[in-house]
Amino acid sequence: MSISEVPKAPLRGEVIHEGRRHPFEVLGARRSALEVRFTNGTLPVDRMEVEGAEVTLIADPIAIGRCRVEGHRGVGDVAMAHIIPTETPLRCDDLYKRRLVVRLDQGFDQTALLQRRKAEIRPEFRAYTADLVYDLAIYRQLFDEIDASLANEKPETAALVRDSVRAKQGRAFLRFFDERLAQLETMVAGFTRAEHERHGFYFRRNVWGNILTSAFLARTNIRPRGYAGDSMMMQQLYDNSYQGDSLFGQLMHKHPIETAAAQAVRNRRKLLVDLIEAAYRDRPDPSRALRILSVACGPAWEVRDLFTRAEDAARFSCTLLDQDEEALGEAEHHIHLVGTRLEAPVQAKYLRDSVRTMLMSKDIVAQFGKHDFIYSMGLFDYLTAPVARSVLTRLYELLEPGGRMVIGNFHVENPTRTYMEYWMDWVLLYRHEDDFQALGRELPGATFEIYREETRSQMFLDVRKPRG
Ligand SMILES: C[S@@+](CC[C@H](N)C(=O)[O-])C[C@H]1O[C@@H](n2cnc3c(N)ncnc32)[C@H](O)[C@@H]1O
16 A cells, blocks of 8 residues: 555645746755646746746745746646745745745844854853864864875775774774763753753754764754654664764764664664564454554564564554655555565555644544554654643554553653753653653553663553453
């Protein structure tokens, strides 16, 4: 089954050229360009600037100023083009996906305000940050010199030398990084939430150049898909390898994915396979496949792990739900490949939807089906208690009698918390066992167990529904 479409009114507009108006419909968007189809069948211009364009958001046309129109293909009488706003560059993906007009340069309006914020930073924190930036620069230059010296070397020789440098000087650098993180934790331990935010912002501006050397840190900060924890970051966490063009960049990438929190993500992937296997052995109805629902499934690596033999295709039937089309598409692609490899197609349904839809659904069972094993990892860390409680209640409605539901949430004792907040700009809603248990207190007849994985940073709420 393919990804279910979220119905949305088409975004339409007009290009104004030599006083005439040419209507178009927007079919997609890149960050800085709209992909359009001219609905009167002709391209007004190609590779030229037009006087202006408008798009109609809800009811009102919004002028987006002078644009360049670049025709890119035309089949029959279909006139396709990219429209690139040039007078005021816009975030066209936001315009298309979220119906928001966001100027690409709007951050520049705030430079003076942001520069003034440094006055609110504690002197000892400024000194810590300045020293760190200096010390990182010392390491960076040394590693860069080794890269430069290997530039003309045979690739196999260069690879051997890099392995050796990573194992010795690289590991020493990672330990230095650990020590500096420990100092940071001590320094910010008594901060209020507002102080964390201010100092974290200041800190990231100072170490920005270092952040950009690391594929992982760059992605958590820039968030190309609008949120931290996207399928590319999950892939990086699972790969746990030295990624990057330079030695320094590789080390800056490897360090954050060796943390307790990153290990917890790898641990939960394995734990889920074990839990699903246990749910299969204990399934309420042995005459059929175990029905599994993954909520906020992302790339669903654990589902790919689940299918190792052709017989598994008949043992499990999966429903995967996520709001991100790209993550869901990736899950679908790889699960399809697993089915092809095993010569036994996996029974899987892919739903592009938000859990917020569940909260509003009048007939949730008709919409999402009943399941024997429901789980959600990496979602509840973003939900406030009232929303989390409502989502849990609705998921419980989808659970078959005798079914089991497992929800993950990072624990308040996550040792990577400061690192995540200051270096990765990754703020979660942490929970304690009591908070977690309280979310499910009103689920009728439910029994609970709460446990953590090996690193003790990830906690699981394991809910069982009584059999009939
Ligand atoms: C950190 S990832 C975890 C993915 C997966 N569960 C795993 O452990 O690999 C979080 C996922 O939650 C999804 N997500 C966030 N908010 C959501 C919502 N309101 N409804 C559905 N999915 C959501 C994101 O698109 C993303 O794929």
